[in-house]
Amino acid sequence: MKTKPYLIYLPDEAATLDFAGRFYRTLPFGCMVYLRGTLGVGKTTFVRGCLRAAGYQGKVKSPTFTLVEEYALQGRSVYHFDLYRLSDPEELEWMGMRDYLRPDALCFIEWPERGEGVLPDPDVEIHIAIEGFSRNLSVLPFSTIGCKILEGLSSVDFKRSLPPGSVDVSSAEMAAKMASLPGKSGWE
Ligand SMILES: Nc1ncnc2c1ncn2[C@@H]1O[C@H](COP(=O)(O)OP(=O)(O)OP(=O)(O)O)[C@@H](O)[C@H]1O
Numbered sequence: 001m002k003t004k005p006y007l008i009y010l011p012d013e014a015a016t017l018d019f020a021g022r023f024y025r026t027l028p029f030g031c032m033v034y035l036r037g038t039l040g041v042g043k044t045t046f047v048r049g050c051l052r053a054a055g056y057q058g059k060v061k062s063p064t065f066t067l068v069e070e071y072a073l074q075g076r077s078v079y080h081f082d083l084y085r086l087s088d089p090e091e092l093e094w095m096g097m098r099d100y101l102r103p104d105a106l107c108f109i110e111w112p113e114r115g116e117g118v119l120p121d122p123d124v125e126i127h128i129a130i131e132g133f134s135r136n137l138s139v140l141p142f143s144t145i146g147c148k149i150l151e152g153l154s155s156v157d158f159k160r161s162l163p164p165g166s167v168d169v170s171s172a173e174m175a176a177k178m179a180s181l182p183g184k185s186g187w188e
């Protein structure tokens, strides 16, 4: 992807939550978001900011032991994975990973490197790095949908009040993405 990463300096946790909310509002459903960065850098905090923007006010547990937590929001599913404790990427096949990525669902994946080879490719990656007591965050696109998300983030017209899915992804683009995923047999 030629699109340059979107970079932002996040001075404190509140800034991470706020930016995550902006990011969430650009996401079309059917997206796969990887979160990368060292232990305790702020990946779960970022997902919490996304879930808050979706109207979820409850506790956001880190799914370190359960591997995945599901949130039913606005009639759709948001899946939050933490693969840190995945012993083998094959475990994802047993979990039926393929069933999680649907046009009406969103997937956030912490520690995607643990599922390499089995995990579907992301649309965007969030990279978070420590910068003193603060954080530097980059958003990198990995699909045409990912590029649109970045355009949405960079848009000067971007409004915080936009509902999720405001970035316009045509049904043909989403169908092409779904068709590019491994067939059911590839996951069994
Ligand atoms: N922009 C920021 N500046 C400073 N601290 C931050 C910032 N964003 C988040 N934090 C803090 O960093 C910590 C991040 O914890 P969090 O559980 O989100 O990390 P994580 O990357 O999910 O860790 P793990 O790899 O163990 O799952 C929290 O204490 C949070 O307050």
Ligand SMILES: [Mg+2]
Residues within 6 Å of the ligand: 043, 044, 045, 062, 082, 110
């Ligand atoms: Mg975490």
